[in-house]
Amino acid sequence: MPTAPQTTDELYRALQENDRRPYGRTRTVTAEELVDAAEQFGEPVPLIHALLELQEAYTYGSEPRKSPVVFARLLTLFDEQPDVFDERLRHLLFWRFKWVSNALRQLPEIPLASLRQWLAEMRDRYEKAGLALQPYYGQVYQLAAHVGEDTALAYELWAGRARTRLSDCEACEICERARYHLVAGDDERALRVWEPVLAGKESCQEEPARSVSYALLPLLRTGRSERARELHLAGYRACRRNPAMSGEVGRHLEFCALTGNEARGLELLAENRNLFDEVDSPLDQFDFLTGVEVLLTRVEQLGHGELPAAGWAGRTWTVAGLRAEVGRRADDLAARFDARNGTTAHADRRRARLERAPLLDALELTLRTRSLDDVAPAAPAAVPASRTADAVPESLPELILHARALEEQGHPDARLLWARLRTLVAAGDYTHPDDAAVGPLVLLRADLLADEADRAGQKDEFTEAAALHEEAAALYDDAGAPGQAALSRACALLARAQLAPDTGTGAEADAGGVEAKAAALSDAHARMVRLHEQATDLAPYVEARLLRLRATVLGLRLQTTRDEEHAAPVLAEADRLHTFAVRHDIATQISGALLLRVSTRALTGDLPGAVAGIDELLERLRAHGPAWHLPRTLGLRGRLQLGLHDAQAAYTDLTEGLRLAADWPAHTADTGRLHGDLAEACMHLGRPEEALRHLSRAAEVQLRHGSRMEALCTYSNAARLSLDLGHIEDSIALLDSLLAEPDVAAGELDDRLTAQLRLTRARALHAGEDLKAATAEFVALAAESSAWDDDPGSHAMIAGETAVLLAESGEFARAREAADQAIAAHARAPRYEQLSNCLRELARLQAKQQGPDGLSDALGFLTDAGRVADEARAAGFEAAGRPLDIALAYEHGRVHAYAGTYEEALAALEKGLSLLGDTGPQGEHAGEWAECVRLAAAVEGIYLERPAPALARLDEAVTRLTALGHTEEAEPLTSLAAQLRDEA
Template sequence: MPTTPQTTDELFQALRENDRRPHGRARTVTAEELVEAAEQFEEPVPLIHALLELQEAYTYGAEPRKSPVVFARLLTLFDEQPDLFDEQLRHLLFWRFKWVANALRSVPEIPLAGLRQWLTEMRDRYEKAGLGLQPYYGQAYQLAVHTGEETTLAYELWASRTRTRLSDCEACETCDRGLYHLAAGDDERALDTLEPVLEGKESCQEEPARSVSHALLPLLRTGRTDRARALHLTGYRACRRNPSMAPEVGRHLEFCALTGNEARGLELLAENRTLFDEVDSPLDLLDFLTGVEVLLRRVEALGHGSLPASGFAGRTWTASALRAEVRGRAADLAARFDTRNGTTAHTDRRTTRLDRAPLLEELELTLRTRGLDDLAPDASPGTAAAPRTTSPLPETPAELITRSRELDEEGHPDAMACRARLRALAAEPGYTHPDDPAVGPLVLLRADLLADEAERAGEKDGFDEAVALFEEAAGLYEDAGAPDRAVLARAAAVLAGAGNVPGGEQDADAKTAALTAAHAEVVRLHEETPGLAPYQEARLLRIRATALGLRLQGTGAEEHVAPVLAEAELLEEFATRHDLALQVSGARLLRASTHALAGDLPAALAETDGLHGRLTEHGPAWHLPRTLALRARLRLGLQDVEGAHADLTEALRRAADWPAGPATSRLHVDMAEVLMHLGRPEEALRHLTRSAELDLRLGSRTDAFCTYSNAAQLSLDLGRVEECIALLDSLLAEPDVTAGEVDDRLVAQLRLTRARALRAGEDLKAATAECAALAAESADWDDDPGSHALIAAETAVLLGESGEFDRARQAADQAIAAHARGPRYEQLSNCLRELARLTAQRRGADGLADARAYLDDAARVAEEARAAAYEPQGRALDTALAYEHGRVNAYAGAYEEALTALDRALSLLGDPGQEQPHAAEWAECARLAGAVEGIYLERPLGALIRLDEAVSLLTALGHTEECEELEALATRLRDDE
């Protein structure tokens, strides 16, 4: 708390501000300080409010030991000065008798006699106050459930009574009734009872999250897996990191463990690591730890006990070590409750949960499907998974080195796995290099490994690193007496160096010059190095051709086409003469790509058709996926979407025969694009996530995050909001993301999509907080003011939707200032118009001046867009602005101004035309004009003429659906006459 309140007004303001904070230690500490501040005032009412806030903080902050103490002070104040408690305060006081009963049950040190004594006190107080006893019987039933006594009578005494104003909310009572049937083993009846809460028809602060957590396993047992999956996603987000909902978090962990989602369970455990130390309620902690143990027991049973796991603060845990610690603590808690209660209920319930067998071998919970193998230490960020091979690797180092070089000459995919194994062997402290002239010295092997590392760096656009590694490898090749290999490494370094030149518009000439120079340098190296083996000379020719191909790709210039085709022809002729099938294929692929870049798609397609036939007959078979992928892209360019889909289907089938690499990842991305063209977005989403998973396993994390970002946006577009949020939460929790090692703009895009998903999921508070944080961070993006403008604009709208109009104006001004340096015409115009609408709609006439100010800003943006010849992707800015003037003035009661603005909008729109979107916009504008004129200005005759003319015009153009609302309004006006 920045300053101590000096007046009661300041105290009440501070209490209101604290009430808006999420429950947790920060809110609780502030509540404690506010009680101390309230004690300085002679007037006791502020202290009553401060104590009520503190008790709520303790209750929902999972600190049950302190809640009864605070309530005792309130009860004393009530007994001494009952007149201080108005009707609302009196209601709160009697409501919280139940809170104290819950708190006392949660602490095993409180004797059972003390619990019963409190219930007697509650009953006596309620009877004396003339209050119904249903809430008392509800607490008596809860005590029976807690102790494990016979609950039937207690349930009937509670459930058969009429609810009162002090009864638990309907959602909570519905949950308790459902749990009664669940405890009796009747899953179907339990789920039927819980359904109103699960559907969101009944809710409160803890519901439906509490009911959802209990419904997950019954839903699985009754075969409703899709419902269980959906509720897990929504329910978990509602309770995560919340100390007062630690039991619910534990049940979600248990659900993961019993559905083959142990990896997701460990991920969620990490997200909730603070609960181990923040939950002060022994009963809640017991429930949470039992769920944790179910998960860890399953992880250990699957042979992954050595995996790292998040647990109690102060040390690093493995799954096995944490399980042992959790088991001891949870067993002790259960025993303490059972000792207090004189039963074995808590130990028995815990044993039942721990002994449950998995209900499903595998249930896909999120868009990011991972197994425990993916969490192994060698699968950490930045580390590529070990590549697989199509045949077993040789056993001895000598055989492995020989095999690696043979495969490298062929360009065989298995070479990658050989080199990975060699790299691991050479790095071992006790490695002994073979004394074999055929293998060569150790320095030759180290050069091979450096060259391989350089290639992988280049594939990830790490050009500086690639150049350095290739140059170092060239030096080692010279030392090893292999000048031919040194030349290849130096040629590769030259090409990588040209690739490092930025490729933006301002650097296009520099890039072109660099690639031209690179080609000349490789030609020089080629001409000055006689005696190369055919496969080496073919590689030099391939590098020469690639340099010119990249130049053409960057410029698209017609004069750059012929040189590439000439180099490709030279390469193919040489490769054919020496029977180098790999390079023949490479030359033809290059020629096909060149025709495509030159705009001759039919010629490119014919080239790939011929290459496909050759590869099918002569090989190499591992080039077929790449060829099919290129042919698919060409067919897509020629509008043959079905043909593209067939090619990619075959390419993926063929690729399954070879180690998955970047090319396979690209196949999935291409397939996703084709499926979107075919109107099959759900399948496209699956291919995007598959591509991202492959990139992660290859260590291409930036590519993976980019693809996952696209997948998240697609899932949001498809309305799969909770899956989108779960995916982004998972990505944003990755260690390299939290450590700031991933590009900040990419992370910002992930966070922005998450904010949009939260908004779509109606979590406006969380969406606003995320967007506001992003807006603050992006304010420093001097190199990218346009992105800040977009983020600030979205933040402004969210703040407006939250009713925080002052902050919304500040954010809008930030967006306008950033827009001046990096224009975002359409996004900013949309933002300003929406803020105008929200202001007028929420504040009416009082907000009209502010709303019009937003529209004036939007008018300036539209004028700037016209001057810049900007063409919006959506509605025309001037037309949309005129319509919004009409809507804003109508909300504020300025009806004549509204009608004038709407007529102007109709004039700007012109006739409805043949296009449906334009007709729909025109019809909506005509409808609103008719409503303003006929209803608010009370001129029904003019409105009817307007509406009838609009209907006739739309009908003549075939837009009958757009006429429906116009006809309905006209009917209403006629009926009112």
């Protein structure tokens, strides 16, 4: 707190401001400071308010030891000066007897006799105050349930009584009743009782998150796995990182462990690492740690005890090490509670949770499904021997020779053999074979470097690839293999040519970048040709690869410039490669040459010619191989069909490509690309759910094979599609997972991609009606994007959306500031339609919430929107939705209607109708026209009390719309007409 309040008015304002903060140390410390400030005024009422705020901060900040102390001060004030407690303060005081009961139960050092004595105090106070005892009996039941006594009588004494104003809220009582049936083993009855809370009909500070955490396992046991999945996503988000709901987090971890989602459980554990140190309640600690142990035990049982795990700060933990420490601490807590209570209830409950068997082998919880193998260090892949010409040799010399033979063929399993050899060579006891056929160790090291360079190039890590190729070339020279050295140097030339030149930003820089890139590729080709011409004694497969590189670099130049003059040189090199490969019967390079021809035709716009060429290639591949080229070739044919707008043919090709790709390593067939293209085909075919599955799988493959940026972009697209489909919690869960990645959280990722992930998440939070969280994220994004000098248009969009969310929260001054930022950014990079939509919505919200008091400011927003519409008209901009002038006229009408200036509203709507004109036979703007008529008639007939002209307007519009076949648009008008006639 920067400055202590100097007056009671300042104190009350500070208390209100603190009340808006989330529970946690900042709010608690501020509440403590405000109590100190209140004591200086010497007035009881301000002190009472400050103490109430402090007790609330302790209660919901998981500090149960301090809550009763504060309440004792309040109770003393009440006993000394009862008259200063008005009805509201008195109600709060008696309500919080329950808070103290709950706090004392959480502390095993408080004797059971003291708990019962406090309940007796509560009963005595309630009786003296003339209050009904249902809240007291509720606390008696909860103590019995906590201790592990027979709860039947206590339950009836509580649940059989009528609720009072001081009873726990309906949602909390529903949870207690449901848990009673759950302990009795009646899952179905418990879920029936819980339904109003789980459905969101009853809620409070802790509900439905608390109920959801308990209902997850009964939902699984009764076969409602999809419902459990949905509630897990929403419920977890409501309690994550919250010390006061650590027990709920523990139950979500347990749910992950029992549904085959151990990897997600470890991810959620890492996200809640703060709970190990910030939970001051022993009972909450006990619940949390037991859930953690269920998860860690399951991970250990699956053979992953050495995986890293998030635990107490100050130490690096493995799953096994953390499990042991968690078990020790949770056992100690159970023993302390049972010693206090004189039962074995807590040890028994703990044992029951730890002994539960998994309820499902696998339940797909999120769009980002990962297994423990995905989070474990990658192990060298085994080579499926059935795909190679011979079984994988056991002897080292034969293994080296076999790897080289597969490399010459371009066989995908060569990479797996190189990985195996790399591990062997790196071992301290490696001894190189003394075999002339194998050659010296330096030759093998060159082979391994060349493979590593190829893998770096496939990940677009061109700087590293070039350096590795150059290093391999030097080793090949040392090994007396000049042909291989020339090939590695040519690969280095290609890698360097693909590095993006630094030409600044903006359109001119983009054009300069294309020119510079094309020049670099041309230079690389010239150097390759010289390198090729100077090389001697080249093996056919090496020379074929050099020819392939020459054609490839020119193909990349064509792809960069899209200049048709660059097509002929590519085809010439492809023909040269094809002739050579046919002469030497090199199947891989024959296929490569034909594929280059197809790609060149596609790049020059000859899609039918490209399809014909690829059909010829597919026929050859099926007859002569290589078979591993089929999936990628079918993928290209699918993309060509998408270009020809034949989504069904594309879907067929891509599906077949994926089926065949299953026989080969993912990098060979580029399964990530196949899934991504299939997602596009599915969207064209109206199958968005299937598209979402393919996007998720594409991202998984990309991430697994090191294409991290590409994977995150694909996941971002999946999150947006999920949001568009209304799968709000799925979208948020995916984005939370991505944003929790170490490099993302540390700010090491591309800042614009991170911003896009956060923007989608903010929109999802808004769609999920979490306005507070959504607004906070938008405000932060607006502040960050204001520094994007190279992209003011994005800042305009973000600032505009931020303004709308602030307005929804009633913060119109801040909304005006954000809107002004959007307008300023729009001046540099116009976003006509987006900004117009934002300004009109701001006007609507202000007029709706503030009525006549907000009219002037609302009209100010519409004036700004009018200027945007004028600018758009002058620039020849056409909106994708309603024309901006028409939308503006309609909004003028709606704003004036909210403000009660009905004549102005009607005039504005009349203007909107005149701008729209008569709705045409094709239904141009039929919906907008009908809505404008409806609102004009409502203003005229209801608010201006002129039903006759309003009915005439409606009848004429209904007749016109019906005659044109727009019966759906006519229905609201017919309904309004009937209402006006009934009221006449």
